[in-house]
Amino acid sequence: MCLLFFYWAGVALTACGQHYITVTGKIIDSQNSIPIPFVNIQLNTSGLGTSTNSEGHFIFKFPEKFAKDTLIISCIGYQTKREPCASLNRNAVIRLIPATVELAEITINSPNGLDILKTALSKIPENYDTAPVQLTAFYRENLLLGDFQMAYSESVLEVHKKFKTEKDPNDQIRIIKGRKKQVDFGSDGQFYFWLSGISNSARGALAEDLVKYNQARMVPFNPRNFKYYQYNYSETIREGNTDLIVLEIIPKQNNRRGLINMKVYIDDESFAIVKYDLELTDAGVRYVSRKDKGLGQAIMSAVTGAQLDYHRFRMSNTYKRYQGKWYLNTVVRRWEILVNSKKRNMVERKWQAELDFIVTDIDRENVRPITQGDIGGTKTSLGSLLGSDTDEAFWEHYNVLKTEIPDSLRFVQNPLPADSVRRLSAIVPNRQNGFTRADTLRGKLTPLRTCFDVTFYHLDVAVNMDERSVKGSNLMRFKVVEPLQKMQVDLYANMKINSITHKEIPLAFTREFNAVFIEFKEPLLQGTEQEIRIFYEGVPKTPDWSIPMNGGILWDKDSLGNPWAEAVTQGSGASVWWPNKDHQSDEPDSMKIWITVPSQFSEISNGRLVHKTPLKDSMTRYEWYVSYPINNYNVTFNIGKYAHFSDEYISDDTLKIDYYVMEYNLDRAKKMFRQV
Numbered sequence: 001m002c003l004l005f006f007y008w009a010g011v012a013l014t015a016c017g018q019h020y021i022t023v024t025g026k027i028i029d030s031q032n033s034i035p036i037p038f039v040n041i042q043l044n045t046s047g048l049g050t051s052t053n054s055e056g057h058f059i060f061k062f063p064e065k066f067a068k069d070t071l072i073i074s075c076i077g078y079q080t081k082r083e084p085c086a087s088l089n090r091n092a093v094i095r096l097i098p099a100t101v102e103l104a105e106i107t108i109n110s111p112n113g114l115d116i117l118k119t120a121l122s123k124i125p126e127n128y129d130t131a132p133v134q135l136t137a138f139y140r141e142n143l144l145l146g147d148f149q150m151a152y153s154e155s156v157l158e159v160h161k162k163f164k165t166e167k168d169p170n171d172q173i174r175i176i177k178g179r180k181k182q183v184d185f186g187s188d189g190q191f192y193f194w195l196s197g198i199s200n201s202a203r204g205a206l207a208e209d210l211v212k213y214n215q216a217r218m219v220p221f222n223p224r225n226f227k228y229y230q231y232n233y234s235e236t237i238r239e240g241n242t243d244l245i246v247l248e249i250i251p252k253q254n255n256r257r258g259l260i261n262m263k264v265y266i267d268d269e270s271f272a273i274v275k276y277d278l279e280l281t282d283a284g285v286r287y288v289s290r291k292d293k294g295l296g297q298a299i300m301s302a303v304t305g306a307q308l309d310y311h312r313f314r315m316s317n318t319y320k321r322y323q324g325k326w327y328l329n330t331v332v333r334r335w336e337i338l339v340n341s342k343k344r345n346m347v348e349r350k351w352q353a354e355l356d357f358i359v360t361d362i363d364r365e366n367v368r369p370i371t372q373g374d375i376g377g378t379k380t381s382l383g384s385l386l387g388s389d390t391d392e393a394f395w396e397h398y399n400v401l402k403t404e405i406p407d408s409l410r411f412v413q414n415p416l417p418a419d420s421v422r423r424l425s426a427i428v429p430n431r432q433n434g435f436t437r438a439d440t441l442r443g444k445l446t447p448l449r450t451c452f453d454v455t456f457y458h459l460d461v462a463v464n465m466d467e468r469s470v471k472g473s474n475l476m477r478f479k480v481v482e483p484l485q486k487m488q489v490d491l492y493a494n495m496k497i498n499s500i501t502h503k504e505i506p507l508a509f510t511r512e513f514n515a516v517f518i519e520f521k522e523p524l525l526q527g528t529e530q531e532i533r534i535f536y537e538g539v540p541k542t543p544d545w546s547i548p549m550n551g552g553i554l555w556d557k558d559s560l561g562n563p564w565a566e567a568v569t570q571g572s573g574a575s576v577w578w579p580n581k582d583h584q585s586d587e588p589d590s591m592k593i594w595i596t597v598p599s600q601f602s603e604i605s606n607g608r609l610v611h612k613t614p615l616k617d618s619m620t621r622y623e624w625y626v627s628y629p630i631n632n633y634n635v636t637f638n639i640g641k642y643a644h645f646s647d648e649y650i651s652d653d654t655l656k657i658d659y660y661v662m663e664y665n666l667d668r669a670k671k672m673f674r675q676v
Contacts, residue, residue, distance in 0.1 A: 019064040020397045021085075027056045027073075035545075036075060038330055040320055044070040044082070047322055047362030050138075050399045051330055055545055057402045074320075076239050076265060076275060113231035113247045117264065120271045121214060121221060127272040128163070128211055129325040134368065135159040136176075136361035138400045139202045141383060142354040143195070145339065146443065147549070147571070151196040153180035153383040156360075156398040159206065160370050161328070169207040172370040177398060178386035188344075191304040195339070195351060199379040205331040205357035206376075208315055211273055218287075220249045220262055228257040235675070236268065243268035251281060259284030272326050273319065280313040288313065306341040309348070322362050331357040345445045347585055360399035438513035441488075442573070445585060448488040448517065452478040454581050455529070457588050461578065462596035462619070463603075463639060465563050468555050471537035472596075474579050478530055485523045489516050490575035490582035495538035497579070502532050514575060540577040543568065551633075552576050558662055563601070564640035574632035587629040595637045596621040602642035604660045606635060645670060 027036045035056025042049030043066055052058040062069075067085055074080040079097045137159055143151040155178030161171050185192035207213065214221035220229045234246040245266040251258020258281065265275040280288065289310040301307055313335050320329040335353040339346055370376075375385065454476060461472030476489070491497060492514050500507045500518055508519045524530055541552040549571025558564045567577055575582040593605040599620045607626035614620055643663040649655040657676065661669040 020061050021064055021067060023060045023062075024402070025058060027052050027058070027075075038316075038318070038332065039073060039075040040318070040329060042072045042074075042320065042322075043085075044072055047364075048360065048399065049320070049329075050360055051358050051401065053356075053402045059400065059402045061397050061399055063397075074239065076244065077237065078239070080239065080241070111233040111245075113233045113249075114226060116233065116245055116266060116271075117221070117231055117247060117249075120264075120266050120273050123271045124211060124214070124273075127270055127326050128319075129327060129364070130163040131364075132160065132162045132367050133327065134363040134366060135161055135328075135359050136363075136398070138356075138358045138360055138398070139205065139382070140354075140356045140401055141198075141201060143198065144350075144352045144354075145192070145195060146349050149181070150183060150185075150192055151181070151383055152183075153386050154178065154400065155202070155382065155386060156395070156400065157202060158370065160368070160376075161206070163212060169203055169213075169376070171203075171206045171376050172374045173202055173206070173376040174370045174373040175375065175382075175385060177395060178382075179394060180383050180386045191306060191341075191344075194300050194304055197381050197384075198353060200375060200382050201333070201353075201355050202357065202382050203376055203379075205333065205355065206328075208317055208331050208333070209328050210276065210317070211319070211326075211328075218259055218284075220258075220260055225257065228252060228255050234263075237265075239274075244274065251283070256283055259287055272321075274326070275316070275318045277316045278314070285310050285313060304341075305343045306339055306346070308351070309338040309340065311338050311350075312336040320359075323364070327359065327362055329359050331355075356401055358401050441513055441515040442490070442582070445583065446488065447482070448484075448486060449581065449583060449586075451480070451482040451484040452487055452530075452581075453481050454478045454586050455589050456591065457580060457635075458592040458594070459578055459635070460592075460594040463565065463637065465565065465598060465601070465639065467539070468553070468565075469537065469539045470577055473533050473535045475531060475533045476580065478532075478581075480524045480526050480528050480530060483523055483526050485520050487518050487520075488581075489518065489534070489579055490514055490573070491516055491534075491536060491579040492541065492576055494541060495536055495577070495579075498535040498537065500532055500534050502530070507532070516579065534579040536579055540567075541572070543572075558640055558664075560641070560664060562641045566638045567636040569636075570633045574635055578635070580632050582632055584631065584633075587631055589629055591626040591630055591635070593624040593626065593635060593637075594621055595624075595639075597639050600641075601639050602644070602660065604638040604642060606630060609658070647673070647676070649676075 027039045028034060035052070035054075037052055037054045037056060039052045039056075039058075040049065041051065041058060041060055043062060046062070046066060046069065048062050048066070050058055050060045069085050071083045071085050072080065073083065077098060135158075137157045139155050139157055141151065141153045142149065156176040158174040158176055159171055160173075164170070183192075183196075210216065210219055210221050213219070216222060219225065220231075228251060229249050230252055232248045232250070234248045237244050237246060245268050247262075247264040247266065249260070249262040249264065251261075260278050261281055262276060262278040264273060266272065267274055292310070293308075297308070314333070316330075316332045318329045319326045321327075333353070333355040335355075337351040338348040339351050340348060375382075456475075456477040458475040459472070460474070461470045463470050493511065497509065497511075497516065500509050500516075502520060505521065507521070510517045510519075518532065543552045543554065544550045551569040551572040552567075553576070554564075554566045554568055556564050569576045573582045574580055591607070593607065595603045595605055596615060596619050597603045599614070599618045603620075603622040605622065605624040607624045607630075609622065610625050611623040612620055613623060638660070641663050642660045643666045645659050645666070647657045647659070649657055659669060659673055
């Protein structure tokens with residue numbers, strides 16, 4: 001189920017001479033408390049609408065004349081909900097019931113995926129509005145290098161969308177409102193400016209409309225490419241009262257022309273394409289890399305002393321129905337490039353682009369070409385065309401994708417007081433005012449970190465569900481790369497270290513922010529293998545949902561009210577809850593994870609469960625072993641009332657598959673996971 005929390009406020013906007021109603025809320029899955037991104041929220045009789053952001057939050061503004069209208073809330077995998085606007089109050093809770101999943105029947109006469117797609121493509125002229133249409137849209141760009149936010153911009157756009165396809169995107173775009181974050185790149189400005197100056201990606205988002213550009217050269221919708229792909233019927237699922245046919249499109253084996261993996265959702269009745277997700281294959285990534293890496297990039301690479309390795313490209317499009325026709329609704333794009341720069345100690349530092357385009361209004365009556373301010377034909381970076389504003393009222397009555405970081409942090413233009421900088425440094429990097437000492441200790445590969453290579457961890461901790469705390473030890477085995485007598489490990493400052501031992505002898509240590517500096521009795525020789533054990537305890541931080549990728553320990557309850565907990569630390573780092581060398585450049589070759597919990601709960605971690613050891617005081621230790629290299633931030637625990645069942649995948653050899661689900665989901669899970 002989803003829970004939708006609404007808060008109402010009337011807002012007078014003199015720009016239009018009418019009053020507006022503002023509705024804000026959050027949509028989460030009530031079974032696991034996970035926010036649901038990009039849920040469609042729309043008025044029944046108007047083209048006005050919005051979506052939830054990646055954290056499940058939304059804000060929706062509409063004229064007071066629609067106060068008696070009906071709000072339609074829809075999300076693939078859930079039943080569509082129609083709720084009268086007038087019935088909503090400040091504490092309204094709306095439950096979206098999960099749609100029943102219909103498993104595909106595997107028979108000799110199973111549906112032919114290519115025939116289904118051909119039918120959907122043939123019906124495009126009757127399912128989609130092929131006349132020009134005027135759209136209002138919100139567009140957001142967030143560019144990161146590691147955890148450094150290099151660029152952030154938001155804008156409300158007017159779009160004159162034509163359906164007639166041409167070789168290049170032919171839609172017109174005008175910026176109505178826009179703002180961006182001011183970033184000081186310091187002395188390395190040329191390098192960061194290069195990485196933050198992507199081409200006009202609002203224009204690119206519209207070009208991802210494959211319903212319109214289905215004849216594009218490389219896409220699986222183009223009949224010329226049918227011979228390069230397999231078009232497989234996967235299953236039929238429910239969305240509201242509608243059946244959706246799911247097709248999986250993958251390149252044929254050993255075919256170099258198939259560059260895309262794709263999942264397509266098609267309305268079973270009208271054969272309208274309502275959603276598709278795609279990701280470039282390795283061959284597709286190489287193709288884009290060859291296409292993009294021209295002379296200009298070669299010059300900048302030489303000038304800045306950095307190389308770019310294209311890594312991953314994903315995209316998802318949705319369409320929504322309005323007055324009997326389907327229209328583009330959202331375009332979500334995620335790009336990843338690995339940056340290497342020896343002079344900056346960067347080894348496969350991840351560059352990420354998070355690009356979100358959302359249609360907030362459809363106007364079929366007042367359609368007019370854009371005669372002034374059209375940026376649809378330019379490749380200029382959208383951020384370079386925007387100014388900066390900090391007041392939330394800046395957006396007036398326009399609908400936007402709700403900002404995930406409070407404006408007080410994201411759009412700071414004046415330096416914060418020194419005490420505020422210190423206070424924030426342990427929570428979120430203060431990029432607006434330059435790197436802090438805490439940032440440097442966390443991110444930089446200093447000699448105190450490069451002098452050793454971790455080969456193995458043995459984490460052994462007990463989790464107190466009532467106190468929300470952890471206590472135990474971590475044994476760290478490492479190889480000495482350079483002779484050392486001092487080294488750095490990491491553990492958040494709110495966690496207490498009781499002692500650190502080497503060969504059972506206590507060692508001296510000091511702390512600065514989240515870094516721990518360990519002094520050995522005598523120098524450790526190069527090439528030797530050593531072990532230390534760190535004894536610690538504390539109450540780990542919990543995630544701050546207002547900050548993207550801000551992790552910690554989730555303490556919650558399942559749908560029956562039983563306690564449930566999980567460690568989620570990719571953004572904030574593994575040292576949120578256990579001591580380690582918290583840098584992505586150093587993964588252990590293997591690891592033991594021992595988690596002790598009250599015996600009425602089950603505990604699931606990484607790797608293979610080797611043993612369950614009963615202990616005194618009604619406690620049980622779950623002993624897991626990871627036999628492969630693992631990122632520190634992927635090390636996790638899940639504690640709750642889980643049920644376990646197993647299966648086997650039989651091919652050339654046999655692979656055991658273990659499933660852990662909430663007890664009340666056991667029957668449903670056994671049915672659903674037959675597809676695996």
